[in-house]
Amino acid sequence: MxxxxxxxxxxxxxxxxxxxxxxxxxxxxxxxxxxxxxxxxxxxxxxxxxxxxxxxxxxxxxxxxxxxxxxxxxxxIQELTRVSKQGCRIYVKKSEIKKVKNGYGIAIVSTSQGVMTGTEAFRRGLGGEYICRVW
Known part of the structure; x- marks a missing residue:
């Protein structure tokens, strides 16, 4: 694996x-x-x-x-998608974290302060590795 x-x-x-x-x-x-x-x-x-x-x-x-x-x-869960992969890591800044499906879904981001949802990372002013999105 x-x-x-x-x-x-x-x-x-x-x-x-x-x-x-x-x-x-x-x-x-x-x-x-x-x-x-x-x-x-x-x-x-x-x-x-x-x-x-x-x-x-x-x-x-x-x-x-x-x-x-x-x-x-x-x-x-209607869709569960891996964004950042081992061969192609995707990193986002605070300003690049967007709502998933107009707020019905969530983004999961790994930041320097731990793994959290995209809205929580945005609220704290953090960016990081965009792990997956769920809706």
């Missing part, structure tokens, strides 16, 4: 498209912070870090859906 963040985002996207209630993956600090931001913003239900018998940590993300009809549910 070359890019663990892209792998995490792909697992979440695929699990929602398949209609799964949760998804598990290997845990890391960065993945936990990203999942916690998604939880705080209301895109996923619950984020847990579990330790397996072998000692490896696993991140379990409960997915969130909206019940449209008795037989149909719509995922809370």
């Amino acid at each position: 070359l890019d663990p963040i892209a792998d995490m985002l792909t697992r979440i996207r695929n699990a929602q498209l398949a209609g799964h209630s949760s998804v598990s993956m290997h845990a890391s600090k960065m993945k936990f912070v990203l999942a916690s931001i998604l939880e705080h913003e209301g895109f996923v239900g619950r984020v847990e870090k579990k330790t397996e018998e072998s000692g490896h940590e696993t991140l379990c993300v409960t997915l969130k859906y909206t019940q449209v009809s008795p037989t149909k549910k719509v995922p809370a």
Whole structure:
């Protein structure tokens, strides 16, 4: 696995498209912070870090859906896109952080003061690596 963040985002996207209630993956600090931001913003239900018998940590993300009809549910995440990739890092200044889908989505930025949403980074006057956008 070359890019663990892209792998995490792909697992979440695929699990929602398949209609799964949760998804598990290997845990890391960065993945936990990203999942916690998604939880705080209301895109996923619950984020847990579990330790397996072998000692490896696993991140379990409960997915969130909206019940449209008795037989149909719509995922809370419509699109989850990795922006900055390992081969082509994308850095943004405070002035370059734009609203995602007119404020319906979020940008996730890694700044010198930690990983945060684009609106929080803008409020603090920080720029950084543009990790992904969600809506």
